[in-house]
Amino acid sequence: MNLRDDDMLKGISRGDRKIYDLVFKSYYSGLCAFANDYLRSLDAAREISQDVFLYLWENRSKLRIKSSLKAYLYRSVHNRCLNYIRDNLTLSHKEIRVDQLKKQADLLFIEIPEDVYDKFFSEQAEQELETAIELLPEQCKIIFRLCRYENLTYPEIAKRLNISPSTVKTQMSRAMKKLREKIKRYL
Amino acid sequence: MKTGKKSNADQNDLIIRFLNGEASDQEITLLREWINQSAENREEFIQMKISWMASVQMQKCNPDDIQKALLQLNHKIRERGKIATERRIHRLRYISKIAAAIILFISIGSAGTYFLLKNKITDSTVRSDNTIHVYAPKGSKAITILPDGTKVWLNAGTDIMYNTSLFGKNERQVTLIGEGFFKVATNPDKPFIVNAKNLKIRALGTEFNVKAYPEEDNVETTLIKGIIKVDGKDRNKKPFSITLKPNQQIKFHAGKATINSVVLTDPGKVGIEKLREIKLENLITDLAMSPVINNLERTDLYTSWKDENWIFKGEKISELAVLLERRFNVKILFNSEELKEYRFTGTFHNETLEQVLQVLKLTAPLQYEIGKGTVTLKLDSKLKMKYNKYIDSE
Numbered sequence: 001m002n003l004r005d006d007d008m009l010k011g012i013s014r015g016d017r018k019i020y021d022l023v024f025k026s027y028y029s030g031l032c033a034f035a036n037d038y039l040r041s042l043d044a045a046r047e048i049s050q051d052v053f054l055y056l057w058e059n060r061s062k063l064r065i066k067s068s069l070k071a072y073l074y075r076s077v078h079n080r081c082l083n084y085i086r087d088n089l090t091l092s093h094k095e096i097r098v099d100q101l102k103k104q105a106d107l108l109f110i111e112i113p114e115d116v117y118d119k120f121f122s123e124q125a126e127q128e129l130e131t132a133i134e135l136l137p138e139q140c141k142i143i144f145r146l147c148r149y150e151n152l153t154y155p156e157i158a159k160r161l162n163i164s165p166s167t168v169k170t171q172m173s174r175a176m177k178k179l180r181e182k183i184k185r186y187l
Numbered sequence: 188m189k190t191g192k193k194s195n196a197d198q199n200d201l202i203i204r205f206l207n208g209e210a211s212d213q214e215i216t217l218l219r220e221w222i223n224q225s226a227e228n229r230e231e232f233i234q235m236k237i238s239w240m241a242s243v244q245m246q247k248c249n250p251d252d253i254q255k256a257l258l259q260l261n262h263k264i265r266e267r268g269k270i271a272t273e274r275r276i277h278r279l280r281y282i283s284k285i286a287a288a289i290i291l292f293i294s295i296g297s298a299g300t301y302f303l304l305k306n307k308i309t310d311s312t313v314r315s316d317n318t319i320h321v322y323a324p325k326g327s328k329a330i331t332i333l334p335d336g337t338k339v340w341l342n343a344g345t346d347i348m349y350n351t352s353l354f355g356k357n358e359r360q361v362t363l364i365g366e367g368f369f370k371v372a373t374n375p376d377k378p379f380i381v382n383a384k385n386l387k388i389r390a391l392g393t394e395f396n397v398k399a400y401p402e403e404d405n406v407e408t409t410l411i412k413g414i415i416k417v418d419g420k421d422r423n424k425k426p427f428s429i430t431l432k433p434n435q436q437i438k439f440h441a442g443k444a445t446i447n448s449v450v451l452t453d454p455g456k457v458g459i460e461k462l463r464e465i466k467l468e469n470l471i472t473d474l475a476m477s478p479v480i481n482n483l484e485r486t487d488l489y490t491s492w493k494d495e496n497w498i499f500k501g502e503k504i505s506e507l508a509v510l511l512e513r514r515f516n517v518k519i520l521f522n523s524e525e526l527k528e529y530r531f532t533g534t535f536h537n538e539t540l541e542q543v544l545q546v547l548k549l550t551a552p553l554q555y556e557i558g559k560g561t562v563t564l565k566l567d568s569k570l571k572m573k574y575n576k577y578i579d580s581e
Contacts, residue, residue, distance in 0.1 A: 024260065025253055033246035037239070040208050050260045057264055104215050107205065107222070112233055120241040130245050148239075149246050153209050173199050179238040 005068045005123075012069075013060050020060075024053055027070060031077050036151070038081035038108055048084060052076045071117035082109050119186050132182045136175055143168055144175040202232060206239045255336065262334050266351075321347045323365075326516030328493070335359055336372035337379060340493035343513035344400070366398040368493045371413075383408075386419040386439060395431075396490045403509070409436040409489040419478070429478060434486055439478040497535040504529045504551060508564070515540040516560075523566035526553055 011019030028049055035045035052073060056063070065072045085105055119125065133141060139161075146152045146160065147168075154172075158165040198221065204210045205218055222232050323329035323341035331339050331347065335355050339347060345365025354360065355377060362382045371379045373392025381388040383399035384406050393413020399406040408417055410431040417437055418428045431437060483489075491498040492510075499507065505527035508519040517540065521527055529551040535543060544555045544562065552571035556563040 021257060024257055028253055028256055029246045029248040030244045032248065033243045034240065037206070037208075037243065046256060050256060050263065053260055054263055054267070058267065103212055104205070104210075107215065107219060107232075110222075110229075110233065110236065112237060116237055116240075120237060121244060125241060126244040129242055133242070133245070147207060148242055153207065154204065169200050172203050173196060176199065176203055176235065176238060179242055180234055183234060183238045183241065 005070060009065060009069045012056065013063065015060060020053075020057060023069065027073055028053075031073060033149070033151075034074060035077050035081050038078070039084065042151075044084065048077060048080045052080060067118050068122060070123070071121045074121045075117045085109075120183065125186075128182060129179060132178055133175070136178060140171045140175050143171040147172060199235070202235045203239070206236065258332055258336050261332065318348050318350050324516070325513050333359070333361070333372075335374065335377070335379075338370040338372075340368040342366035342368075342398075342492050343516070363397055363399055365400055366396070366492070368394070368396045368490055370394050384439075386417055389416040389418070390414070396486075398489075400509075400513075404440055406439045407436060407489070408439075409483070409486055410434070411486050411490060417478070421478070427478065429480065431480070434483045436481045436483055436486075436489065437478050438481065491534075499534070500532050501530045502532070503527065504531060504547065504553075504564070507531055507547075511540070511543065511562075518561045520561060520563045522563060526551065526564055526566045529553075 008019055008023050012023065031049040031052065032042065032045045035048045036042055039045050039048070055076070056073075067075070085108075133144060136144065142161070143157055146157045147154075152160065154165050154168045157163075157168045161168075201210060201214055201218055205215065210218065218232075222229050321329065321331045321339075321341065323343055323345045325344040328343055329341045329345075331341065333339065333349065333354070334351075337359070339361075341347060342365060345363070345367055347361055347363055347365075347367060349359075349361040358377050359374075359379045360382065361380070364383075367381075369379070369381065369390070371390050371393050375391055379390045381390075381397055383397050386399075386406050386408070388395070388397060388408055390413065393415055394411040395413075395415055396409040396411070397406070398408075408415070408431070410433050412433055414430060414432065416428060416430050417439075418426065419439060420426050429437060487496075488498050488500055497510070505521070508521070508527075511517070512519050531547065531550055533546065533550070535546070538546070540562070541557070544557075547553060548555070552567045554565045554567045554570075556565070
């Protein structure tokens with residue numbers, strides 16, 4: 001089933017569980033990965049993503065979402081990650097490597113333009129980026145996917161594919177260059 | 188120029204490794220310095236970051252993981268709803284939206300699920316009791332997902348209870364009054380236990396059906412998949428433990444548990460603590476017989492109710508009447524003892540009460556009369572003669 005974004009929003013606001021579940025199933029993976037980029041902890045990422053959905057359900061009738069639902073979800077996860085790190089900076093938290101995060105929080109949360117979510121977190125942008133990745137040379141594509149979608153580190157990828165770490169490095173740069181070219185056109 | 192380009196490539200590499208969480212502390216410091224050097228550098232970093240962020244959308248987890256997460260989320264929604272209502276009132280029936288949260292996968296037309304939430308101090312040990320009830324009233328069925336992911340189909344007039352603070356701690360215990368089909372989520376460390384009357388049915392990951400209606404004497408456990416262990420005590424209070432294999436059924440005469448019918452009429456009226464006491468009494472006074480094990484050719488006769496199908500094989504009309512009472516929430520009266528002994532074989536799907544009665548009429552010499560909440564079955568002597576003639580001539 002393919003639903004338009006505002007149909008999803010309307011469905012959820014009137015309490016349609018089927019649509020809500022569908023939205024969850026389509027966006028949950030991406031949101032977790034997105035949160036994991038900030039938190040470097042899958043458990044914390046899952047918790048935050050679920051909390052965003054929980055909030056969405058509990059406030060479904062009063063939410064006024066101006067952007068697309070997808071953009072809203074990503075922005076919410078971003079904000080929650082930021083809060084999560086702020087709240088945990090003073091605590092010694094086992095889940096996330098706080099010290100590590102503290103050192104890079106300013107860079108992780110470097111200010112990005114507000115409209116980024118609407119521009120790049122949409123079905124259309126997703127498709128375009130996917131095509132861009134699809135068009136990468138085979139090895140480059142595999143390396144990118146292992147890195148980005150299976151959360152492997154460079155040494156892990158090198159070991160898995162039995163290639164040198166410097167190849168991983170070059171291929172990753174190559175893949176990112178292509179993506180950046182795509183992105184640049186929209187900025 | 189050449190060195191400039193090289194350092195540019197290195198810079199890109201560093202940004203990517205930073206985004207992938209692989210940059211060392213020293214490198215992060217270097218990167219920060221580089222970003223703060225010029226607006227250009229900053230812009231470059233932001234573009235890389237956006238590319239990195241946006242590519243996350245294509246991440247697709249394993250569907251099982253998503254499903255599991257959805258169950259967890261449903262559980263959270265349910266728990267939150269519970270806390271919110273507990274603040275206001277002690278007891279609340281939900282038929283609406285939150286119940287819908289746990290009725291997943293299949294939507295059954297008239298399914299209604301009630302939660303009866305209680306938070307009371309019980310018995311002498313003084314602890315708060317976080318018992319959750321899932322209740323399918325007569326005339327409807329329900330499906331519930333327990334916090335561990337176990338799926339339970341509740342037949343009409345069935346109550347399932349579990350303690351939220353204990354469930355899943357060391358084991359997963361539920362109490363069943365009525366009939367349920369269990370599809371247990373595998374977890375070897377935490378056995379899943381169904382308490383039905385005075386039996387304990389233990390399972391790991393498996394599928395089985397338990398029928399333990401208070402108005403029926405038998406507890407009937409049918410195993411479809413996996414292994415279960417049934418523990419109880421026989422008439423002489425001697426404990427027994429029987430392991431069932433798939434396609435086996437154990438019938439156990441457990442005696443009438445009178446209190447349970449009270450619970451079924453209005454679970455809200457009987458406090459949990461009271462229920463416990465009386466249950467304990469039942470345990471002591473029950474005249475339990477020895478269990479009987481049957482090997483079955485087909486198990487669907489015992490589980491078909493959950494799929495909207497009803498399969499009957501040589502069932503007495505008096506037994507069928509009990510099922511009809513639950514399914515349609517009516518009282519069925521017989522004005523003839525003889526009629527009760529007729530047997531029926533067949534399958535029903537989504538027939539209405541009247542359609543079912545019409546079918547019965549074709550197989551047994553009966554007339555029916557539908558009143559307000561009652562159905563009276565009468566022996567039709569003329570029809571009987573006609574049927575007898577037909578049978579004789581065959």
